[in-house]
Amino acid sequence: MNDDKIIICRCEDVTLKDIKDLLQQGYTNFEDLKRLLRVGMGACQGNTCGQLIQREIAKFLNKSIEEIPLQKVRPLISGVPLEKISEASKDES
Amino acid sequence: MKVNCLIIGAGISGVSIAYNLAKKGMKNIHVVDKGYFTSGATGRCGAGVRQQWASKRNCILTKKSMEFFERAKKELAYEGDLEFKQEGYLILAINEEEHKQFTKNVKLQNSLGIPSKQITKEEALKIVPHLNKDAFISATFCNTDGHLNPFKMTEAYYLAAKRLGVTFSFFEEVVEMKREGEKITNVTTTKNNYQTEIVVNAAGGYAHEVGMMAGVDIPVYAENHEILVTEPVEKMQGPMVISFAKNIYCQQVPHGSFIMGRSDPNVPKDHNIESSWQFLDEMSKTVADILPQVSKLRVIRQWGGSYNMSPDREPIISGTDEVVNFYMACGFSGHGFMIAPMTGLLLSELIMGEKTTLEMDSFHLKRFKDKDFVITEKSVV
Numbered sequence: 001m002n003d004d005k006i007i008i009c010r011c012e013d014v015t016l017k018d019i020k021d022l023l024q025q026g027y028t029n030f031e032d033l034k035r036l037l038r039v040g041m042g043a044c045q046g047n048t049c050g051q052l053i054q055r056e057i058a059k060f061l062n063k064s065i066e067e068i069p070l071q072k073v074r075p076l077i078s079g080v081p082l083e084k085i086s087e088a089s090k091d092e093s
Numbered sequence: 094m095k096v097n098c099l100i101i102g103a104g105i106s107g108v109s110i111a112y113n114l115a116k117k118g119m120k121n122i123h124v125v126d127k128g129y130f131t132s133g134a135t136g137r138c139g140a141g142v143r144q145q146w147a148s149k150r151n152c153i154l155t156k157k158s159m160e161f162f163e164r165a166k167k168e169l170a171y172e173g174d175l176e177f178k179q180e181g182y183l184i185l186a187i188n189e190e191e192h193k194q195f196t197k198n199v200k201l202q203n204s205l206g207i208p209s210k211q212i213t214k215e216e217a218l219k220i221v222p223h224l225n226k227d228a229f230i231s232a233t234f235c236n237t238d239g240h241l242n243p244f245k246m247t248e249a250y251y252l253a254a255k256r257l258g259v260t261f262s263f264f265e266e267v268v269e270m271k272r273e274g275e276k277i278t279n280v281t282t283t284k285n286n287y288q289t290e291i292v293v294n295a296a297g298g299y300a301h302e303v304g305m306m307a308g309v310d311i312p313v314y315a316e317n318h319e320i321l322v323t324e325p326v327e328k329m330q331g332p333m334v335i336s337f338a339k340n341i342y343c344q345q346v347p348h349g350s351f352i353m354g355r356s357d358p359n360v361p362k363d364h365n366i367e368s369s370w371q372f373l374d375e376m377s378k379t380v381a382d383i384l385p386q387v388s389k390l391r392v393i394r395q396w397g398g399s400y401n402m403s404p405d406r407e408p409i410i411s412g413t414d415e416v417v418n419f420y421m422a423c424g425f426s427g428h429g430f431m432i433a434p435m436t437g438l439l440l441s442e443l444i445m446g447e448k449t450t451l452e453m454d455s456f457h458l459k460r461f462k463d464k465d466f467v468i469t470e471k472s473v474v
Contacts, residue, residue, distance in 0.1 A: 031129045035136055035244040038348070043324055043393050075368050079324055079391030086377035086388060 008056075009049040011042020019053060023060045030057065030071045040071040043079055095288045097121040098444070099280055101267050101303055102295035104135035105243065105430050106422045108250035109437030110293055112169075115257035117445050122259045125282055127266035127299075131247050134297040135430055137366070137398025139320060139342055139354050141333045142431040143182040143238040144207045147198050148470040150407055150455060152205045154432040157450070161434035162241060170256075171249035175241055176347045180331035182238035183221055184472075185229040185383070187338035195233045198472065202235070209235035221330055223386040229336065238333065240346055243430055250437075267296075270306045275417045277307055291444060293420045298364060298399030300423030309413050312461050313403050313424040314362040318354060319372040321395035323387075325349030334384065335474060341379045342474045343387065351387055355379060356474055366397040400427040404461050406470045408432065410439050411457040420444055421458070427473065 003017035014037050022033055030053060033039055039053060040046030050070050058065040097119060100107045103126035111124050126132070142162060144155040161168070166175050186192040195211055202209045210233065217232040218224055255261070262284070270292070271279040280287045294311075296303040304311035326349055333344035343353035355376055373395060381388040403409055403424025412420050420443065422429075422436045429436070439456070442449045460466055 027130070029129055031132065035131055036248065041322075041394065043391075045394065074394045074396055075373075076392060076395070079393045081391050082323070082377040082388040083381055083385075085373055085392070086381040089374040089378065 008052050009037070009039040009042065011044055011048070012038040014039050014049070016056070019056050020060075023057065028057060028061055030054065030069060034071050045073065045077070046071050094123075094285055095121075096123045097289070098123070098291040098293065099287050099289040100124040100293040100295055102126060102133070102297055103251070103261055103263065104131065104133045104295065104297050105247050105250070105433040106297070106425070106436050107293070107295035108247055108254055109433040110295055110422060110440050111259045112250045112254040112257065113437035113441035114444060115254055115259050117441055117447075119445065120258065122254075123287065124254075124259060124261045125265045125267060126261070126263050129263055130251075131244050134398050134401065135243050135247055137320070137396060138243050138430045139344070139352055140240055140243050140346060140430070141182065141238070141342065141344055142241055143235065143333070145182055145184055145198065145202060145209050145233060145235050145238065145472065146470060147194070147201070147472045148407060149201060149205065151428070151432075151470055152202055152207060153451065154408070154435045155428075156205060156207050158432045158434040159237060165246070165249060165434075169249040169253040171245075171252065173245050173248065175245050175249060177239065177241050178347055179237050179239040181220070181234055181236040181333070183217060183332045183334050184233045185217070185334065185336040185339070186231045186233070187229055187336060189230070191338055192231050194471070195231070199233055207235060208237060209233055220332060221334060223329065223384060224334070225383055225385055228339070228383045234332070240333065240344060242346075246430075267303060267306065272308060272416065275415065277416060277419055291418050291420065293422070293440070293444075295422050297423070297429070298401050300401050300421065304421065307416050307419045309416055309419060309421075309458075311409065311421060311423060311458060313401050313409070315364050315399040315401055316360045316362055317365045317367070317397045318356055318360070318400050318427065319368060319376075319395060319397045320352065320354035321373065321376060321392050323351040323390040324393050326390060329386070336383060337472060337474060339379055339383060340474060341376075341383060343380060343384060351390060353380060354474065362402075364399060366399060368395045368397055400425075401429070402426050405466050405468050406473060408436070408456060409458050410436055410443075411453065412443060413458060
């Protein structure tokens with residue numbers, strides 16, 4: 001299958017080709033790719049694309065996968081409507 | 094390694110300075126950054142660009158920068174999408190005091206050619222229909238304000254600078270500077286030693302620490318400002334909505350997600366950039382008050398970043414009297430991204446000894462020596 005038909009990040013529709021193109025341009029860590037492609041910034045927080053991208057970076061740099069840091073994990077773990085948070089914090093006070 | 098100019102910090106200010114210097118013909122410019130691409134304040138910022146300010150200095154800097162943003166894609170020959178949009182900033186007045194201040198602000202802005210206007214509540218509701226009509230009394234609006242993707246804007250400068258011969262290294266931190274009399278001669282990093290003619294401090298949140306290495310005590314400090322982003326949805330809001338009194342800025346970016354932030358008045362002066370549940374609580378309450386429809390969206394991520402605060406909340410773009418080859422662009426107090434085109438232009442003119450586009454004394458570090466400087470800029474979140 002062509003690299004531009006293989007979806008790596010389902011949240012942002014990023015293909016394997018997009019990843020490989022940026023690796024070629026010298027963006028070889030997850031944080032760079034995240035900022036330029038939004039991989040890991042979607043609703044799943046990189047749970048789908050994280051290890052796939054880690055593997056591509058490892059392959060490109062000819063390193064083992066353990067040597068490639070994953071992206072920074074940020075709160076929240078899953079999406080929560082803002083109004084649920086504001087309502088809940090009203091109950092506490 | 095021998096260089097003509099070493100720039101510390103590859104955020105938006107550093108890449109803009111590098112690009113402008115290279116464009117003016119300076120050779121052998123190197124930029125070092127202690128982290129990855131846009132790891133500092135630039136990559137964490139709110140991504141808004143506005144020209145509605147209370148101080149003349151900020152109005153001029155942002156207006157001229159906006160003129161650059163309008164032609165940036167072409168001038169920098171950037172193939173990607175800068176995600177530039179000009180759908181305005183809507184600034185809400187919550188009380189009479191703010192309304193009166195905004196009348197003055199708009200008068201100043203108009204006198205400098207900024208097309209802002211003071212509008213009624215009804216007019217504001219036409220621009221953003223889902224605003225809570227009971228949360229404000231009037232507003233100001235400038236239709237040429239807007240948004241840019243900070244990663245893409247930085248990359249555009251970065252690639253253009255590289256094409257002009259500028260070199261970059263990431264994950265390389267400056268640890269020491271060697272001075273001989275009034276000049277810095279060497280800069281040592283975690284990976285290298287540079288013999289350099291000129292040193293530029295564009296270190297963002299770490300500008301004070303870099304200053305101290307050069308023996309210059311710059312009165313700036315870092316503080317954490319938090320921010321969050323929602324899931325992307327169909328377009329529902331054109332302009333950035335801001336309230337200084339309610340402490341919120343909130344904009345839907347072209348990608349579809351909403352970005353919003355607020356300040357914590359009691360935030361400590363340090364390099365912490367962690368996320369807090371307190372921010373999430375306060376932010377969700379504020380947005381529920383002002384933009385109830387937006388508060389139905391799911392927040393998917395929150396983060397923090399450093400504002401580099403100066404005593405008068407306005408930038409320092411200057412050389413120094415003590416160290417003749419040390420320059421700085423810092424103290425942006427949360428607005429370095431939106432004035433970066435002017436930062437690069439002004440500092441490069443200063444370094445090359447050219448006539449500067451603006452009078453530079455008011456941007457100089459020495460303005461704080463008088464002690465009686467005034468804080469005119471209150472239009473800040």
